[in-house]
Amino acid sequence: GQQLNQSPQSMFIQEGEDVSMNCTSSSIFNTWLWYKQDPGEGPVLLIALYKAGELTSNGRLTAQFGITRKDSFLNISASIPSDVGIYFCAGPPERGNTPLVFGKGTRLSVIA
Amino acid sequence: ETGVTQTPRHLVMGMTNKKSLKCEQHLGHNAMYWYKQSAKKPLELMFVYNFKEQTENNSVPSRFSPECPNSSHLFLHLHTLQPEDSALYLCASSQVLPSEGYNEQFFGPGTRLTVL
Numbered sequence: 001g002q003q004l005n006q007s008p009q010s011m012f013i014q015e016g017e018d019v020s021m022n023c024t025s026s027s028i029f030n031t032w033l034w035y036k037q038d039p040g041e042g043p044v045l046l047i048a049l050y051k052a053g054e055l056t057s058n059g060r061l062t063a064q065f066g067i068t069r070k071d072s073f074l075n076i077s078a079s080i081p082s083d084v085g086i087y088f089c090a091g092p093p094e095r096g097n098t099p100l101v102f103g104k105g106t107r108l109s110v111i112a
Numbered sequence: 113e114t115g116v117t118q119t120p121r122h123l124v125m126g127m128t129n130k131k132s133l134k135c136e137q138h139l140g141h142n143a144m145y146w147y148k149q150s151a152k153k154p155l156e157l158m159f160v161y162n163f164k165e166q167t168e169n170n171s172v173p174s175r176f177s178p179e180c181p182n183s184s185h186l187f188l189h190l191h192t193l194q195p196e197d198s199a200l201y202l203c204a205s206s207q208v209l210p211s212e213g214y215n216e217q218f219f220g221p222g223t224r225l226t227v228l
Contacts, residue, residue: 031215031216033216035219040200040222040224041221041222042116042118042202042204042219042220042221042222043155043202043219044219045216045217045218048216088155090217092215099143099145099157099160099168099217100206100216100217102154102155103154104154105154
């Protein structure tokens with residue numbers, strides 16, 4: 001089946017640093033979604049991208065839909081302790097009427 | 113209530129018990145999902161209901177039995193579970209459009225299940 005590869009798997013950063021993570025696929029996606037999951041909670045949708053090349057911001061978060069439609073990036077600027085959690089990318093594969101495919105997540109830890 | 117709610121939030125059960133997880137969505141969506149999330153593992157899609165019809169069952173053991181009585185409610189009935197079934201069980205919903213297929217899902221807070 002189709003898979004989304006997220007990198008890095010985990011990262012430790014200092015408070016105030018910028019963060020960058022990405023998600024790649026071997027096949028084309030029409031939509032890219034980024035979720036954040038706090039410990040013990042369900043994932044929450046952060047940003048949705050619908051067009052190749054699209055750049056969308058949500059506060060300190062910025063995400064981009066890659067031109068090839070096979071990748072997406074999420075950047076977090078000036079990280080704060082509450083940014084801690086797992087960040088998932090997801091998307092519906094282009095072919096077929098199938099549910100979302102999720103990446104394995106990037107686990108972010110912020111050191112105050 | 114808004115969004116997607118799940119009850120209970122925490123559940124401890126023995127291997128011989130029968131219990132049910134409940135999910136309710138208040139978003140007017142037509143599709144609902146059950147996911148399993150084990151420690152440090154990716155999300156595993158278990159079941160999908162689209163317009164109350166089960167459209168996906170990803171090789172889930174029969175000790176997990178879903179029920180979708182209407183488009184707003186989803187249950188997961190549990191019986192004779194194993195300790196390795198301990199995990200966070202997440203419910204989600206989305207609006208599936210004939211022309212666009214599956215769109216973004218909205219998740220509930222999850223039920224933390226521990227099987228002793």
